[in-house]
Amino acid sequence: MSRRFPILSALIALIGAAFFIVPLIATFNFSLRMKRGELSFEAYRSVFDSDVFLGVLGFSATASLMAILMGVLIVVPTAYWVRLRVPRARPVIEFLSLMPLIIPPVVLVFGYVRLYGSSSILPLTMTEAGTNVLLVIGYVVLSVPYMYRAVDNGMAAIDIATLTEAAESLGASRLRTIVFVIFPNIRSAIVSGAFLTFSISLGEFVITSLLNRPAFGPYLVQMGQDFAYQPAALAIMAFAFTWICMVLMEAFATRKPGQRLLPWRAPRSVTKAKS
Amino acid sequence: MSFLTLKNITKSFGPNTVVRDFDLNVAPGEFVSFLGPSGCGKTTVLRMIAGFETPSSGSIHVGGTDVTALPASRRKIGMVFQAYALFPNMSVRDNVAFGLKIAGMPRAEIDTRVAEMLDLISLGSLADRYPYQMSGGQQQRVALARALAPRPNLLLLDEPLSALDAQIRTSLRDDIRRIQQELGITTVFVTHDQEEALSISDRVVVMHKGRADQIGTPAQIYNRPTTRFVADFVGKLNTFEARVESPQSIFFAGQNIHDPRHTDLTPGAPITVALRPEALSLRPRPGDDLSLPGRVLHSTFLGSVIRAQIEVAGQQVSVDMFNRADATLPVAGDMAEVWFTRGDVLVLPSVM
Numbered sequence: 001m002s003r004r005f006p007i008l009s010a011l012i013a014l015i016g017a018a019f020f021i022v023p024l025i026a027t028f029n030f031s032l033r034m035k036r037g038e039l040s041f042e043a044y045r046s047v048f049d050s051d052v053f054l055g056v057l058g059f060s061a062t063a064s065l066m067a068i069l070m071g072v073l074i075v076v077p078t079a080y081w082v083r084l085r086v087p088r089a090r091p092v093i094e095f096l097s098l099m100p101l102i103i104p105p106v107v108l109v110f111g112y113v114r115l116y117g118s119s120s121i122l123p124l125t126m127t128e129a130g131t132n133v134l135l136v137i138g139y140v141v142l143s144v145p146y147m148y149r150a151v152d153n154g155m156a157a158i159d160i161a162t163l164t165e166a167a168e169s170l171g172a173s174r175l176r177t178i179v180f181v182i183f184p185n186i187r188s189a190i191v192s193g194a195f196l197t198f199s200i201s202l203g204e205f206v207i208t209s210l211l212n213r214p215a216f217g218p219y220l221v222q223m224g225q226d227f228a229y230q231p232a233a234l235a236i237m238a239f240a241f242t243w244i245c246m247v248l249m250e251a252f253a254t255r256k257p258g259q260r261l262l263p264w265r266a267p268r269s270v271t272k273a274k275s
Numbered sequence: 276m277s278f279l280t281l282k283n284i285t286k287s288f289g290p291n292t293v294v295r296d297f298d299l300n301v302a303p304g305e306f307v308s309f310l311g312p313s314g315c316g317k318t319t320v321l322r323m324i325a326g327f328e329t330p331s332s333g334s335i336h337v338g339g340t341d342v343t344a345l346p347a348s349r350r351k352i353g354m355v356f357q358a359y360a361l362f363p364n365m366s367v368r369d370n371v372a373f374g375l376k377i378a379g380m381p382r383a384e385i386d387t388r389v390a391e392m393l394d395l396i397s398l399g400s401l402a403d404r405y406p407y408q409m410s411g412g413q414q415q416r417v418a419l420a421r422a423l424a425p426r427p428n429l430l431l432l433d434e435p436l437s438a439l440d441a442q443i444r445t446s447l448r449d450d451i452r453r454i455q456q457e458l459g460i461t462t463v464f465v466t467h468d469q470e471e472a473l474s475i476s477d478r479v480v481v482m483h484k485g486r487a488d489q490i491g492t493p494a495q496i497y498n499r500p501t502t503r504f505v506a507d508f509v510g511k512l513n514t515f516e517a518r519v520e521s522p523q524s525i526f527f528a529g530q531n532i533h534d535p536r537h538t539d540l541t542p543g544a545p546i547t548v549a550l551r552p553e554a555l556s557l558r559p560r561p562g563d564d565l566s567l568p569g570r571v572l573h574s575t576f577l578g579s580v581i582r583a584q585i586e587v588a589g590q591q592v593s594v595d596m597f598n599r600a601d602a603t604l605p606v607a608g609d610m611a612e613v614w615f616t617r618g619d620v621l622v623l624p625s626v627m
Contacts, residue, residue: 162360165327166418168347169354170374170425180373184364256407 031232043229060216064201067139097148105206138207143197154189191252195245278303284333304459308472311482353422357434359414361406368402374425392420412443430462517548528588547623552595554619563614574605
């Protein structure tokens with residue numbers, strides 16, 4: 001009996017795809033129509049012309065990078081330690097790492113403002129630098145579910161316990177084991193987590209806006225209120241950026257040691273065994 | 276003289292005691308195997324020697340120094356794991372060089388030493404490969420080279436052959452023994468495979484429920500097991516309930532057998548007597564001085580061996596005979612005599 005073409009399934013898939021693609025095409029098309037009667041990248045040019053745009057993008061990118069650094073320094077040793085020493089606590093830690101998805105960011109940031117406000121013993125919100133620190137901490141909290149999962153999966157793929165013992169038997173201290181053995185082997189997982197953190201932090205609105213930072217998220221919203229074509233251009237650029245992040249993540253995640261990052265270049269030649 | 280000394284080692288995980296009163300002296304350059312079923316504590320003892328576990332009580336000395344409280348990274352041991360545990364991010368060369376770099380050896384010396392080690396395992400041509408590009412056997416040889424490169428005091432092998440297929444297992448086993456003898460390094464090897472333990476070791480420690488049941492040369496372990504467990508675990512065995520008749524003789528399978536080797540047994544005591552299948556034959560061989568009457572139940576042709584099941588004094592007995600061109604398969608239902616020599620009779624304590 002020959003299989004019939006699954007018309008219904010294909011139709012559902014097409015409708016689903018259209019649901020995502022049609023608004024995207026419409027937005028892109030709209031973003032090209034700033035000049036009346038012709039298609040042009042005028043809207044994109046005007047976005048890049050603005051000093052404010054580059055300023056907020058730079059601020060957001062810096063804050064995101066700091067969040068990645070801080071997240072990695074917190075999450076990697078934690079995940080390593082949990083897997084090595086208290087594997088039974090892993091479900092608990094995993095649950096804790098999901099808390100930021102359960103607690104809304106607005107609750108988080110109000111908590112920050114109350115805890116670190118003017119009457120606090122640690123009045124972080126009273127200074128520019130202090131508020132920036134709070135912002136980065138907020139980004140770290142928001143990205144922990146993704147970072148922890150990525151790193152933990154990376155560690156699951158290699159036998160952390162045995163590799164640690166192998167390194168120790170060869171004389172390596174715990175720190176050297178982490179730096180030379182564990183870290184390089186979960187690098188692709190960390191990179192995945194880093195890209196996720198970056199794309200979350202870059203467009204983050206709630207925390208950023210309530211801490212009143214000059215960042216990309218609030219700028220995007222402001223533009224949406226004030227202009228017609230530029231927000232569409234920004235949306236398309238943000239979308240493209242996210243996709244680039246995904247592609248880079250994929251490239252890093254599937255790379256094997258000794259291979260070049262770009263798969264279409266020839267890999268390092270390997271001498272065949274003679275025996 | 277003892278190079279590695281384990282004194283009165285006990286190890287408990289919570290309420291479970293997995294190693295009890297373990298004593299062992301290993302001479303310099305000696306190859307000792309821990310043999311036992313899974314869960315007998317053999318790996319735990321090895322991990323305590325390595326420093327990955329701390330004994331609950333007792334002490335470990337290496338070369339006269341007490342290392343009981345020393346962390347693994349400072350014990351100067353080389354360890355090979357069942358799962359190879361090569362560093363996936365490093366080439367073969369870097370894997371072997373790892374211990375040397377950690378020890379702070381100058382670059383030029385590292386290169387020389389790595390080349391030397393790769394020669395030893397004959398994998399010099401694969402120095403730039405990564406672990407995922409190699410077979411299990413090759414990876415395990417690299418793991419061996421990596422463990423030996425920093426000139427450790429002790430080589431510890433934790434079931435290094437278990438993950439490999441049969442042919443590679445035998446050849447790597449021979450390689451391990453050759454390299455061990457070449458370097459004269461004191462080695463402890465953990466395995467659940469009796470053939471492995473018997474073929475590779477100077478001495479074998481048979482472990483059972485956390486204790487060393489018997490420590491001896493492979494021949495002693497196989498030919499003269501001192502406990503019921505060792506006899507059962509190492510090789511196949513036909514056992515008979517028996518009784519000590521007089522200081523000079525034992526009674527089993529309806530016969531009195533004069534056995535001057537066991538004069539210390541109390542008359543009347545119940546004991547167990549055992550015979551290896553290969554010690555038995557259905558035809559008298561030169562030297563065979565004892566026989567038991569029986570009946571053939573069935574027989575199997577296994578190529579080099581003919582295996583017959585004989586009913587003797589109401590119980591089944593396995594008999595393994597070498598195949599020869601003129602050998603005929605015993606016919607089921609026929610009467611038969613099972614021949615053996617007095618020296619092949621193993622006397623085991625009855626209750627274990």
